[in-house]
Amino acid sequence: MFQALAKASATLGPRAAGWVRTMASHQLLVAPPKALLKPLSVPTRLLLGPGPANLPPRTMAAGGLQVIGPMHKEMYQIMDEIKEGIQYLFQTRNPLTLVISGSGHCALEAALINVLEPGDSFLVGVNGIWGQRAADIGERLGARVHPMTKDPGGHFTLQEVEEGLAQHKPVLLFLTHGESSSGVLQPLDGFGELCHRYKCLLLVDSVASVGGTPLYMDQQGIDILYSSSQKVLNAPPGTSFLSFSDPAKNKIYSRKKKPSSFYLDIKYLANFWGCDGQPRMYHHTPPVISLYSLREGLALLAEQALRLPTVTTVAVPAGYDWRDIVSYLIDRFGIEIMGGLGPSTGKVLRIGLMGCNATRENVDLVIEALREALQHCPKKKL
Amino acid sequence: MFQALAKASATLGPRAAGWVRTMASHQLLVAPPKALLKPLSVPTRLLLGPGPANLPPRTMAAGGLQVIGPMHKEMYQIMDEIKEGIQYLFQTRNPLTLVISGSGHCALEAALINVLEPGDSFLVGVNGIWGQRAADIGERLGARVHPMTKDPGGHFTLQEVEEGLAQHKPVLLFLTHGESSSGVLQPLDGFGELCHRYKCLLLVDSVASVGGTPLYMDQQGIDILYSSSQKVLNAPPGTSFLSFSDPAKNKIYSRKKKPSSFYLDIKYLANFWGCDGQPRMYHHTPPVISLYSLREGLALLAEQALRLPTVTTVAVPAGYDWRDIVSYLIDRFGIEIMGGLGPSTGKVLRIGLMGCNATRENVDLVIEALREALQHCPKKKL
Numbered sequence: 222m223f224q225a226l227a228k229a230s231a232t233l234g235p236r237a238a239g240w241v242r243t244m245a246s247h248q249l250l251v252a253p254p255k256a257l258l259k260p261l262s263v264p265t266r267l268l269l270g271p272g273p274a275n276l277p278p279r280t281m282a283a284g285g286l287q288v289i290g291p292m293h294k295e296m297y298q299i300m301d302e303i304k305e306g307i308q309y310l311f312q313t314r315n316p317l318t319l320v321i322s323g324s325g326h327c328a329l330e331a332a333l334i335n336v337l338e339p340g341d342s343f344l345v346g347v348n349g350i351w352g353q354r355a356a357d358i359g360e361r362l363g364a365r366v367h368p369m370t371k372d373p374g375g376h377f378t379l380q381e382v383e384e385g386l387a388q389h390k391p392v393l394l395f396l397t398h399g400e401s402s403s404g405v406l407q408p409l410d411g412f413g414e415l416c417h418r419y420k421c422l423l424l425v426d427s428v429a430s431v432g433g434t435p436l437y438m439d440q441q442g443i444d445i446l447y448s449s450s451q452k453v454l455n456a457p458p459g460t461s462f463l464s465f466s467d468p469a470k471n472k473i474y475s476r477k478k479k480p481s482s483f484y485l486d487i488k489y490l491a492n493f494w495g496c497d498g499q500p501r502m503y504h505h506t507p508p509v510i511s512l513y514s515l516r517e518g519l520a521l522l523a524e525q526a527l528r529l530p531t532v533t534t535v536a537v538p539a540g541y542d543w544r545d546i547v548s549y550l551i552d553r554f555g556i557e558i559m560g561g562l563g564p565s566t567g568k569v570l571r572i573g574l575m576g577c578n579a580t581r582e583n584v585d586l587v588i589e590a591l592r593e594a595l596q597h598c599p600k601k602k603l
Numbered sequence: 604m605f606q607a608l609a610k611a612s613a614t615l616g617p618r619a620a621g622w623v624r625t626m627a628s629h630q631l632l633v634a635p636p637k638a639l640l641k642p643l644s645v646p647t648r649l650l651l652g653p654g655p656a657n658l659p660p661r662t663m664a665a666g667g668l669q670v671i672g673p674m675h676k677e678m679y680q681i682m683d684e685i686k687e688g689i690q691y692l693f694q695t696r697n698p699l700t701l702v703i704s705g706s707g708h709c710a711l712e713a714a715l716i717n718v719l720e721p722g723d724s725f726l727v728g729v730n731g732i733w734g735q736r737a738a739d740i741g742e743r744l745g746a747r748v749h750p751m752t753k754d755p756g757g758h759f760t761l762q763e764v765e766e767g768l769a770q771h772k773p774v775l776l777f778l779t780h781g782e783s784s785s786g787v788l789q790p791l792d793g794f795g796e797l798c799h800r801y802k803c804l805l806l807v808d809s810v811a812s813v814g815g816t817p818l819y820m821d822q823q824g825i826d827i828l829y830s831s832s833q834k835v836l837n838a839p840p841g842t843s844f845l846s847f848s849d850p851a852k853n854k855i856y857s858r859k860k861k862p863s864s865f866y867l868d869i870k871y872l873a874n875f876w877g878c879d880g881q882p883r884m885y886h887h888t889p890p891v892i893s894l895y896s897l898r899e900g901l902a903l904l905a906e907q908a909l910r911l912p913t914v915t916t917v918a919v920p921a922g923y924d925w926r927d928i929v930s931y932l933i934d935r936f937g938i939e940i941m942g943g944l945g946p947s948t949g950k951v952l953r954i955g956l957m958g959c960n961a962t963r964e965n966v967d968l969v970i971e972a973l974r975e976a977l978q979h980c981p982k983k984k985l
């Protein structure tokens with residue numbers, strides 16, 4: 222054994238030896254990029270768009286820590302704490318609650334890939350971009366997708382959903398709680414119960430709402446709930462999380478075919494996140510540092526036990542181009558706000574007040590900045 | 604517009620108002636977890652396993668920076684620098700070179716999901732766990748998977764691959780360059796050319812090798828190459844990267860059906876990573892902070908232009924249980940090394956020397972620690 226290591230030690234002597242040897246047959250065609258020889262530069266911005274929101278100091282500090290092994294017991298401890306934090310945030314006792322190593326879209330995809338089988342009927346509330354995306358993914362997976370479409374700004378009533386359930390007999394209904402492209406908060410009371418009467422599971426996107434508006438997964442009968450790190454939790458983008466009720470879990474565990482993804486296969490993730498009572502096995506390498514930060518975001522929430530409204534959507538005043546207003550705020554004030562998205566493009570401005578950014582001072586600041594923008598931006602005569 | 608914001612401001616007054624109001628019909632069933640009320644605790648570890656490796660100070664500092672908007676021009680600048688860094692690392696001029704917002708497995712899945720269509724013939728070199736995983740994903744996608752199986756420790760010759768190509772007429776061949784579960788470095792010269800004679804694309808996993816051993820994507824005729832952040836680049840786990848040759852790109856762009864994933868759909872990612880010359884559009888929120896760190900890992904490489912061997916695999920000495928040795932090193936020295944993985948489980952110890960961890964001092968330290976472990980760990984009489 223020491224021989225092999227001694228060899229490794231020896232090759233460390235002339236460090237570039239292997240490299241130089243190979244140069245005989247291959248050449249360095251691509252030179253080290255000049256731009257990478259300059260230091261990394263990141264400007265300071267107050268992010269009052271629909272997310273990501275700024276990181277509080279404690280979460281930034283976690284981002285600057287050293288890596289530990291993803292399978293060390295200290296890492297499992299952090300993962301367990303994160304799970305408990307999500308259960309608190311979601312107000313659920315579901316054992317099958319875990320983190321996805323990807324953004325909010327990745328959590329949505331994880332839900333659909335595991336729950337839907339080809340040919341399954343899938344009812345989708347489309348009142349903005351997030352429903353469009355859920356429908357798109359459903360189609361890729363070979364589900365029979367039934368969109369219920371509303372203009373941006375609309376929401377779905379119990380009666381409308383009941384008609385869809387009766388007509389299409391879906392196995393799954395998708396609703397967006399906080400429709401951040403149009404600024405609508407979808408009521409959720411009663412929808413879980415209604416779905417269950419029709420033997421349908423209820424999947425809810427709470428990326429832009431949970432932690433900022435009341436949401437009670439278990440009491441509201443939500444079967445699958447997901448959200449992500451970069452909004453009200455004030456953690457860096459890159460992780461998202463998902464929880465499944467027992468009926469949702471049963472649907473997954475009784476699939477006939479494996480889901481189309483290994484990376485997002487819930488059976489493996491459930492094991493890695495300690496949800497199945499079995500010894501944890503390597504599945505993929507989780508984003509260790511992002512998990513530290515997510516843990517801190519959840520800890521801040523546990524300490525505060527406070528919840529705030531998140532994205533305020535305001536109509537672009539007649540005669541103005543939204544782009545002028547957005548540019549004015551970023552150039553003059555270093556404040557990010559956003560225009561619309563998908564069906565709300567061109568129609569609204571979206572102002573996010575999330576976690577540590579949700580202060581009176583920031584509201585006053587953005588109001589002042591907007592007032593100035595309206596004075597200085599070009600206005601078409603109407 | 605000001606009215607809506609004034610309303611937002613007003614609700615900030617009694618911050619918990621909405622929350623309290625809803626308490627009438629719903630209750631807080633899950634209390635804030637106690638574990639989250641303690642500070643985050645992360646031990647110091649020298650990670651000499653097969654990865655992740657430790658972060659150098661500069662990369663840690665990047666992890667502690669503030670978030671900026673993923674669609675700010677400064678972020679696009681960082682993304683462009685990362686792309687150039689990968690092109691240098693991979694020694695490729697492929698315009699279709701980009702980052703995946705997920706781990707190494709996610710990059711493998713992105714490659715297979717975009718390239719393979721149901722029914723495609725897929726030839727897989729299985730000489731350890733990574734080939735097993737590629738075969739598993741190929742099957743989930745409905746490809747006709749043809750594994751060429753070797754015992755761990757084996758590699759594939761040009762002749763063996765040619766037989767597989769002739770027999771199965773695959774559209775894609777998978778090989779692992781650095782087989783980190785068995786410690787084998789797969790030779791790559793000539794394999795690209797051979798595949799192209801059989802109209803097959805060559806996909807190579809370089810997660811545990813690139814940056815540590817010579818690899819020349821363009822000159823070696825590799826069509827699809829991927830790696831990830833947490834090994835030789837010394838960046839936090841959570842991002843990975845992929846590059847496609849023109850023929851690989853053509854196969855993707857002439858697909859009949861959309862790939863089964865939206866999150867990993869290369870057409871959208873190509874746009875978001877500025878590879879298609881079109882204005883960049885929102886697709887998903889990338890892991891901003893992880894990208895800062897990845898940029899620093901690539902910058903350190905560009906500055907050093909040095910490459911090192913990565914994972915040294917040594918047989919477990921007869922009579923010993925590998926677990927005793929691994930535990931001894933972590934308990935007494937705070938050093939992580941790893942046992943085998945998949946087919947090499949129980950047979951080998953894996954010692955990683957990556958990036959800033961690849962020093963003479965660490966080699967001497969791990970040799971000394973192993974020497975002591977062999978003196979103190981129980982040994983069965985043979």
Ligand SMILES: Cc1ncc(COP(=O)(O)O)c(C=O)c1O
Binds near residue numbers: 351428
């Ligand atoms: C309501 C909602 N759902 C889903 C997403 C998608 O999340 P991500 O961008 O992290 O993929 C967003 C992001 O803005 C969102 O606001």
Ligand SMILES: Cc1ncc(COP(=O)(O)O)c(C=O)c1O
Binds near residue numbers: 505708733831
């Ligand atoms: C050769 C090789 N391929 C793929 C992977 C998978 O990468 P990840 O764990 O980031 O998903 C690893 C991780 O150790 C590896 O060593």
